[in-house]
Each structure stands twice: as C-alpha cells, then as structure tokens.
Amino acid sequence: MTDLLKIDGLDAFYGDFQALFRIDFKMAEAETVALVGANGAGKSTFLKCLTGLLGTRGQSVVYRGTNIAGLPSFQIARQGIAMSPEGRRLFPSLSVRENLMLGANVGRKGQWDLAAVQALFPILEEKRDIPATLLSGGQQQMVAIGRALMSNPALLLLDEVSLGLAPVIVRDIYAALPDIRAGGTAVLLVEQDISMALQVSERMYCFQEGHVSLSGASAEMTRDMISAAYFGRDKEVT
C-alpha cells in the first residue's frame, strides 16, 4: 500500500520551546488513524505542522511522494490536506453557507459540494443564512467539518471534534464518518474520547509530551497499554 503521508523525525517549536520531538508517522491512502494524548502532548501542534500553519522548513513531511515541509498553508490545502481546527474557528461575520463556500475556494473537484455537505448535515441547509457562530456547538462543529470537506481533501484532519459537546451530539457527528470515508478520504482524528477514537480508527498513535509513546492497530490496543502511554507511568509498552 502506498503511503499517503510519511513523516520522519519531525521536530516543532514555538519560539524556543520545543513541542514535538522526532515524530515518526505514517498514513496510507483512505486510512483512518486516531491520535490521542493528554492536553499539551502536542497533538494540535502536529496537525498545525501538517497544514503548514506552523513552519516545518527543511524537515521531512512527505505527502503523496513529495516533501511539503515548509510550504505555505494555502499550497498544502490545494494539494488536498484539509482541517477542521481545534475550537472550530468559524468566521463570525460570515453565514453558515458562506463559511462552507470558503472551503470550496481551495478549488479541488470531487464529490463534496454545498449540496453534498448539506445532505450530510441537513441542519446546515436549514440554518444556511445564520451567522455561523450563532449556531449551537454541535452545529458549529458540523460547519467546520463541512467547510473542510468542501475542499475535497485526500486527507481530512479533525481536531477535537467532540470537545465540549454532549455525547448524543458527538454520536451524530461521528455518524457522518462512514460517508466521509466512503469517498476514499483518509481521516486523521485527534480525540480526547479514547474509546470513540479506537472504535472508528484502524490504527492509532498516542503522543506524550511531544513524543510518540504508543502506536499500532487500534483493535489490538488494551486499556492498560493506552493509559500507560497516555499518562507515562510505564514507558516499556512502547
């Protein structure tokens, strides 16, 4: 199977502070991978590196055979990596429909357009003319995912989709995942809810203090292995 994404020894910095240390990471085309870890483990930083929001100049982030490290974020988006960012980051002065339309600005053709996204999340059609940030948290999350889908990504990054949402809403959002994957889109999801993450993913990574502390097939993970990797009580499991 060809690699969609292959990262070797990625470091990331905020000024003098090093947030990621020699991260090795791989994803195959159309694969669903979960990334878990405690707050501050570097999960969102990692996604920022992938999307070019954080500089990775001179490093090795190979996407579909070319090194995209150091490219500006708009070029990475045009090559097919889209993100629903942490905290959703919707544009408050734009309506729901306008927020979705901006995702299409990336200019990639494919199965996802306004009609397809509204069919996936019907509530977004009903609320299309309302300023996006006046929606409920769950609906805002749907806009953020829909906006990312509008670019017809080959790789969709979902950062903390369930954060602050009621379990029933989270279930609604995750119900869309099979439809998203059906089109061949690979999904990398960062998730606090570990059982949910394991349930929907094929493989998983656990980060701890900027290092990969555990990785492997999701089905083979035990609760103990993850809690050890998550909290760092026992480093032997790596």
Add this chain to the structure above:
Amino acid sequence: MEWINAIVQGILLGGLYALFAAGLSLMFGVMRFVNLAHGDFIVAGAFGALLLFERLGLHPLLTLVIVLPVMAVFGYVGQRLVLNRVVGRDILPSILVTFGFSVILQNLMLEQFSADSQRLSAGALDTASFAIGTLSIGAVPLLMFGAAVAVLGGLNWFFGHTNTGRLLRATSDDGEIIGLMGADRRHLFAVATAIASAVVAIAGVLMAVKTNFDPSAGPIRLLFAFEAVIIGGLGSLWGTLVGGIILGVAQGIGAQIDPGLQILAGHIVFLIILVVRPQGLFPKQKG
C-alpha cells in the same frame, strides 16, 4: 434657514469624509494595519489629478481614469514588496513604516509642487447648483456625496457577493487560518490595499475639486478619516458614511456658530462619541 443650509452642506461634506475613511477602515479591518500615510496618499491622488490636468488638459474628473488604476497597482505592489513584511501581531513596525512613508511623500510633493496651495477647477461644474426651496445645493458637493454612496454601496456588494469579498471578510475575522481555505494571505492583503488605494484615488480627485490642498494637507485628512471610522464603528461601511456625516454636520454647525469653530466642533463631537459609545455607532458583530 442658514442652519438648515449648514446641516445640508455638512451632510454632503460627510460623503467626502466617508471616502477618506473607507480605505483606512478596509485596511485596518483586513490586516489590523494602521496606515499613517493614508492622508498623504489622498493628497498625492489630488496632485496626480493636478498634474494630469495641467500636462494633458484632462477634465479633473476624467483624470480618475488614470489616477485610479495607477494608485491601485501602486497599492498592490507596495503591499507585496514592503507592507507585507511588517504586518503581524506587533502593530508598531507598521506604524513606523507608514509614518516614514508619510514623511517621504510629503517631502516629495513639497519638492515637486512647492508649498503653494492648489485647487483644481472643474469649470462650470464648480459653480453649478440646484435650488431646492430656498436651499442652494452645489453640484460638486452633491457629486461627492453621490460618489461616496456609490463607492460604499459597490464595496458592500463586493464584500457580500463575491468570493474575494468573502475571503477578505474571513481574513478580517481570523486571518491566521485563511490559508486553510487555499487562499494566499499575502495576495489578499495586497488586494485589500489595492481596493483601499482605488478609493483613496477617488477621494483625492474629489478633494482636489472641492477644496484647496497643499503637500502638508495629509495629516488632517487622516484625522478626519480616523474620526469618521471610529464614530461609525469599525467594520461597517455604512457606519463609516454615518460617521462621516456626523463629522461633517458637526463641522458645518460649528462653522455656523463661528467660522473658527469648524474643525474644533468636529473634534468635540468625536470625543463625546468616543466617551459615550467607544465601540462606535455600528460596531462589527462579534462571534
């Protein structure tokens, strides 16, 4: 009757102030960038019109055909080459650079055109007027006001109905992640500056026809622009028009009381609004 006349003239003058303010507001809105040379660019537009009028014999209003695209291109290139390097979290570098622009522009104009006060004559248009009852409304002020409404209406439509307009609004909301939308922020910034410069060109040419100007006339125009933007509330173009009108009317009434009070009355009303409603009359909706 004199009072009503003063108010009507103030309203029409407000159109010009709104044009001064629109470019400033646009650049600040999209880039959080304060262009201290804004007023000097307006004056440069006026001198550009003067130059074309004297050399080519163009009608003052027709000079816009050249002044507007030249300034828009200058705005785009200037943003890409210089200003994009100082846009960022820290507002100080941009203030220093545009302050430098202001000094350079003023001195270049002084060198080229001398310190004499200039005025562009639009021929018969200068003195043309319409009588409404006992009021007499000049053609030039009316034209200015009409131009302001047309420009602001056009910008409003552009921001609401085009993809680039949406991108600029989104950049104003959260410029950090605009790259995720596949848009190059440096290009969007330059587009915003180009549009602002086009509006500056219109404001400059109209100002040249309306009033006297000289190379040092920029900073006071910048001040009027700031006041109109802040009265109206950042982020609302129609608010900017209302801000311009309030400023114009305040100056008109001030001048009616005592000619020396004209400018001061505008500043006083501005300060009162700043104290009573610091967010402006039509603040941008926050998410």
